[in-house]
Amino acid sequence: MAKAIVITGATSGLGLSHAVYLLSKGYTVFGTSRKKNPDLKELKKIYLRDHTKWKFSNKEKTEVKAGRTLAPKKIIDNLDDLLEKIQFYKMDVTSDKEVNDTIKEINEKAKAVNGRGIDVLINNAGISFYESAEGLSMENWQKTFDTNFFGVLRTVKAVLPFMKERGEGQIINTGSLGGLIAIPFQSHYCASKAAIKLLTEGLHVELRQLNIKVSSLTPSDVNTNFNKNTGKLTNGTFGELDSINLKEMIDNNPMDKKSAHFKKSEQVWSVIIKNLIVMPPPIAISRKVTRIIKARKPKLNYYAGDLLQQFLLLIVRRFVTENITYFILPKYYGM
Ligand SMILES: NC(=O)c1ccc[n+]([C@@H]2O[C@H](COP(=O)([O-])OP(=O)(O)OC[C@H]3O[C@@H](n4cnc5c(N)ncnc54)[C@H](OP(=O)(O)O)[C@@H]3O)[C@@H](O)[C@H]2O)c1
Secondary structure: OOOEEEEEOOOOHHHHHHHHHHHHOOOEEEEEEOOOOOOHHHHHHHHHHHOEEEEEOOOOOOOEEEEEEOOOHHHHHOHHHHHHHOEEEEOOOOOHHHHHHHHHHHHHHHHHHHOOOOOEEEEOOOOOOOOOOOOOOHHHHHHHHHHHOHHHHHHHHHHHHHHHHHOOEEEEEEOOHHHOOOOOOOHHHHHHHHHHHHHHHHHHHHHHOOOEEEEEEEEOOOOOOHHHHHHHHHOHHHOOOOOOOHHHHHHOOOOOOOOOOHHHHHHHHHHHHHHHOOOOOOHHHHHHHHHHHHOOOOOOEEEEOOHHHHHHHHHHHHHOOHHHHHHHHHHHOOO
């Protein structure tokens, strides 16, 4: 019987793409998020946006035009059907009760289908704000860790009793290249992803003897609505901006205007916005996820996405001193 996969944060970006791709490969997919009944038309719009090749159409790189579709025709033609087949559950990863109850419910549902229960947990839900380390309130620092770090730990703790009982299972935690290097005005996010990296290493060693395979997946930047969602979370007035309208996104730097860092943050925000739109689509990461699930002996860590970004960062981290790295990095962001 097909493996049953739980994906957190399945209503957007990477999580939505994993759900669609894994369903297209015959897996049973349970998608979770904070939404009770996600609007499938909205999800389709997001999926198509994320899987379009966008090209800059002016010199200032503030306008883009749509190029070809980056997902296979077979998926695009069956998208409505695939979205219908995702079994959605509301599960806010910051709530102990919601996570425990929902994972139990999904496990029962999965068991009824495959006779085993949840085979694979993909921890993917994640958030970020756009603010300096000093400027971000303690409440929002905690919110970042409660989602990106404790959200993962909470879900792992909820699923482990079922996996241990069966003596098998697999967990994939989503990291970020931002967990290897601190991006300006995202140190809360980077710190939470660095913590995930070490949590995953610990779990990998501890759970191996119980036949529960734990890996981390470290994507490069990926073209999703992540920046838009970051803007919305940071500043309510960011509203419903169209993430394809780069000029509008850039002009609406969500950082607090009263911040001492606001002036510097303008250029950094512009670099971040212009960068993401030309990055690989989420399906590039979903293909790697499928390989991890199929691997007989999954490795501890997998990188996926933009090759140049991965290569540069790994070279820099290995061969360039931190003093030099953090001398060059602000220049890249125009600080
Ligand atoms: N995009 C990139 O460049 C990139 C690069 C490296 C790593 N990543 C990581 O990849 C993961 C997905 O990113 P993305 O780009 O796909 O972001 P996204 O488009 O903003 O999607 C985030 C997902 O997380 C869910 N979520 C947020 N808070 C939640 C909570 N408290 N409980 C449950 N679900 C929650 C959202 O669903 P609802 O709002 O419906 O709850 C949404 O489905 C994140 O962990 C991110 O850090 C992204």
